[in-house]
Each structure stands twice: as structure tokens, then as C-alpha cells.
Amino acid sequence: MQENTPLAERMRPRTLDEVVGQSHLIGRDGVLRKALAGGMLPSMILWGPPGVGKTTLARLIAQGLKRPFHTLSAINSGVKDVREVIEQAGGAGLFARSAVLFIDEIHRFSKAQQDSLLGAVEKGTITLIGATTENPSFEVIGALLSRCQVYVLEPLAEEQLMELLQRAMATDAELKERSIELREIAALMRASGGDARRLLNTFELCVKAAGDPAVITDALVAEVARTSVRYDKQGEQHYDIVSAFIKSMRGSDPNAAVYWLARMVEGGEDPLFIARRMVILASEDIGNANPNALLMATTAMQAVQMIGWPEGRIILSQCAVYLACSPKSNASYMAIGAAQSEVRRSGDLPVPLHLRNAPTKLMKDLGYGSDYQYSHDGAGNFVNQEFLPEAISGKSFYAPGDNPKEQEYARMLERLWKGKYLGKSET
Numbered sequence: 374m375q376e377n378t379p380l381a382e383r384m385r386p387r388t389l390d391e392v393v394g395q396s397h398l399i400g401r402d403g404v405l406r407k408a409l410a411g412g413m414l415p416s417m418i419l420w421g422p423p424g425v426g427k428t429t430l431a432r433l434i435a436q437g438l439k440r441p442f443h444t445l446s447a448i449n450s451g452v453k454d455v456r457e458v459i460e461q462a463g464g465a466g467l468f469a470r471s472a473v474l475f476i477d478e479i480h481r482f483s484k485a486q487q488d489s490l491l492g493a494v495e496k497g498t499i500t501l502i503g504a505t506t507e508n509p510s511f512e513v514i515g516a517l518l519s520r521c522q523v524y525v526l527e528p529l530a531e532e533q534l535m536e537l538l539q540r541a542m543a544t545d546a547e548l549k550e551r552s553i554e555l556r557e558i559a560a561l562m563r564a565s566g567g568d569a570r571r572l573l574n575t576f577e578l579c580v581k582a583a584g585d586p587a588v589i590t591d592a593l594v595a596e597v598a599r600t601s602v603r604y605d606k607q608g609e610q611h612y613d614i615v616s617a618f619i620k621s622m623r624g625s626d627p628n629a630a631v632y633w634l635a636r637m638v639e640g641g642e643d644p645l646f647i648a649r650r651m652v653i654l655a656s657e658d659i660g661n662a663n664p665n666a667l668l669m670a671t672t673a674m675q676a677v678q679m680i681g682w683p684e685g686r687i688i689l690s691q692c693a694v695y696l697a698c699s700p701k702s703n704a705s706y707m708a709i710g711a712a713q714s715e716v717r718r719s720g721d722l723p724v725p726l727h728l729r730n731a732p733t734k735l736m737k738d739l740g741y742g743s744d745y746q747y748s749h750d751g752a753g754n755f756v757n758q759e760f761l762p763e764a765i766s767g768k769s770f771y772a773p774g775d776n777p778k779e780q781e782y783a784r785m786l787e788r789l790w791k792g793k794y795l796g797k798s799e800t
Contacts, residue, residue, distance in 0.1 A: 421526025424568030479503030480512035528567025702774030722762035
């Protein structure tokens with residue numbers, strides 16, 4: 374094998390027709406294919422996971438347009454490097470032969486670094502192609518984003534990954550000399566995660582380890598390359614996976630809840646972050662349909678702090694299953710939202726005099742606290758009196774949920790308040 378050039382680099386496509394996947398962009402009717410055919414190319418952001426062809430596409434686009442190609446990495450480039458490239462670039466306008474500037478991991482550029490691109494992109498001095506694995510809505514400044522088209526690249530499907538493997542065995546000079554049998558592919562597919570670079574480089578390691586003939590099995594792949602879970606604790610996937618976790622529990626699916634929990638555990642997520650999200654869900658989505666849910670979630674968070682890792686994952690799993698299987702109600706969540714909306718609408722309404730505290734004689738003389746009736750003096754510890762400001766008297770914010778526990782509350786409230794708590798809350 375060539376020691377210094379990985380298989381993924383040796384197999385890098387030399388034409389658009391050799392690129393596997395992304396047909397929505399470079400297929401016969403793909404938007405980038407049409408742009409290249411017309412000789413007109415906008416500045417763009419290529420957004421997609423690792424190993425799906427962002428860098429390759431940028432190079433082939435510049436090659437197809439026969440334009441000068443400059444590349445910078447956001448990891449080790451600064452404003453000075455950007456300005457030097459802009460000074461070297463020539464041409465102006467959308468149809469001119471302006472240079473193509475490719476910036477890998479553009480999401481790592483600071484605001485000042487991104488600002489330094491604006492003028493040249495606006496004038497057409499450069500055609501910017503930025504590559505990012507993160508959502509550009511969050512990571513690219515609005516002014517630059519408005520000057521660029523965003524194109525989404527998709528992870529490669531299993532059949533596309535297989536096409537790459539077959540092509541590599543058939544065309545790579547080193548692999549063609551080896552006797553290779555793909556006896557099992559599941560582990561290779563799993564290890565790749567839709568990433569062509571990871572697939573090819575893992576495959577090459579396996580071929581080297583297998584000897585001659587090289588028989589590729591799942592066991593060999595597991596031995597050679599430990600499957601790593603792609604999970605960025607600071608990126609969009611962090612929010613996507615925790616969103617799926619929360620929605621699975623809200624949707625009463627313990628199987629999905631435990632799966633997404635496992636994704637976070639394997640990805641190294643902070644266990645207290647997971648626990649905090651379950652505490653919130655216990656109140657927001659379960660509430661008084663099962664008051665023990667909040668106790669369970671809070672106790673689970675405390676237990677994880679006491680027990681530590683890795684055993685804490687068992688506690689998180691128990692709590693996730695409990696919350697997923699619990700009856701659901703968002704009535705309290707909706708109630709506080711409705712009440713806040715009323716506060717924003719009606720402002721600082723005065724507290725009724727009979728509810729005000731009267732620690733001084735002056736306050737008592739002004740009527741503070743007068744006519745207040747102590748609830749425990751009434752039959753059943755209840756006295757029918759108004760507790761809202763006069764301007765919103767009779768408004769209802771809390772509507773008991775349709776579950777056994779809150780329907781008990783509804784019957785009790787109906788008995789006491791005679792209809793006040795029937796129907797939906799007001800907003």
C-alpha cells in the first residue's frame with residue numbers, strides 16, 4: 374500500500390461524473406450542474422456532514438469554470454490570509470473570471486474574519502465556497518449568508534457506499550493487486566456513518582490487517598476500527614438529538630427515548646444536561662397528570678450527581694422510561710403561558726385591597742387587607758372570593774388536562790367555583 378496517501382485521497386473524483394451521491398446538486402438536472410453549464414456560479418455555502426464531498430465539489434467547480442482556485446482552512450487562517458487572497462484575485466461581476474476561494478470549516482471563522490469577506494463577495498472579486506458541518510443559520514453571519522446560496526449535502530446511502538468500495542477494488546492500483554472478499558459489510562457501513570472518507574480509510578486498514586487473501590468480516594472491522602459515534606456536543610446535532618429524546622418521551626415511546634439517550638451517552642454528552650432536560654419535561658409535558666414524575670426526574674438528577682459515571686446511565690434510562698410511560702398533561706405549562714400573555718396585554722394591574730399586606734397602621738387605615746376572608750375559616754377550607762385584579766376578574770388560565778388526576782382537580786374546582794374552570798384556558 375502507498376504509505377503516505379490514504380485510499381480516500383487516492384479515490385478522490387477527478388470529474389463531476391465520478392462523484393457519488395448529491396444528485397440533487399450535480400445530477401443531470403442538479404442546480405450546480407446547470408450553473409456550471411451556464412458559466413455562472415454564485416457564492417455558496419456547502420452544508421453537510423463530514424466525508425460527503427464538500428471539498429471535492431469545490432475543486433471540481435473551480436476546475437470546470439477554469440478559474441483560479443484558492444483554499445483556506447478556518448482552523449489556521451486569519452483576516453490577513455483572507456485579504457492576501459482577495460488582493461491576488463482579479464475580475465469583477467457575476468460573469469467575470471473571478472477567483473474561487475474555498476474556506477473549509479467556515480463556521481470556525483470569527484465574525485471579524487467573516488466580515489472581511491463581505492466586500493469581495495459583494496463585488497464579485499471572489500466567488501466564495503464555504504464548507505461547514507454546522508447549520509449556517511447559526512454559524513455564518515447574516516450579512517455573508519445573504520450574499521450566498523446554501524446547498525445541503527446529504528450523507529451517502531448504503532448503496533452509494535458500496536459503489537465506492539467496488540470502484541476502489543476495481544480501479545485503485547494497490548487494491549487491484551490484492552485478493553479481497555467482502556464477506557460481510559454491516560460493520561463497515563455502520564463505521565462509516567455515511568462518510569465516504571471514513572469508509573474508504575477504514576476499508577484500507579482492514580485490507581492491510583487481513584493479509585492475503587483479505588477476507589473482510591464484521592469481526593475484523595470491529596477489531597481494526599472501533600465504531601465512533603458522530604456527536605458534536607456544541608453543534609446542531611446536539612440539539613437535534615436532545616430534541617428527538619424529548620419528543621420521544623413526550624410521545625410516550627420508551628424505546629425511542631432510550632435509543633436517543635444511548636446516542637447521547639455514547640457521544641459523551643454531559644449526564645447532568647440530560648437529567649436537566651428530563652426535569653423540565655416532567656413539569657412541562659407531564660405536570661399534574663402524574664406529580665411523581667417531577668419527583669422522579671429531580672431525584673434522578675441528584676442520584677446521577679451522587680453515583681457518577683458510567684452507572685449514572687442506568688438511572689437516566691430508568692427515569693426516561695418512567696417519563697415516557699407516564700400520563701401526559703401540559704396544562705400547567707399552558708396556564709403560565711396564558712397568564713404571561715395577559716400580563717403583557719394588561720400591564721401592572723393593582724392588587725385588590727383585600728389581598729394586600731397591612732403591616733402598618735397607615736396601610737390598615739387605607740383599607741389594605743380589609744374584607745379578606747381567611748380560607749381555613751370556611752367550610753371545607755374554602756371561601757368564595759376574588760383573587761384576581763378587578764379588570765380581569767373571572768378570567769381562566771388553567772384548564773385541567775384530560776387525565777384521571779387532573780379530572781379529579783376539575784371536579785373539585787367545579788364544586789368550589791361553579792363553572793369557572795370548565796373549558797379551555799383563556800389567552
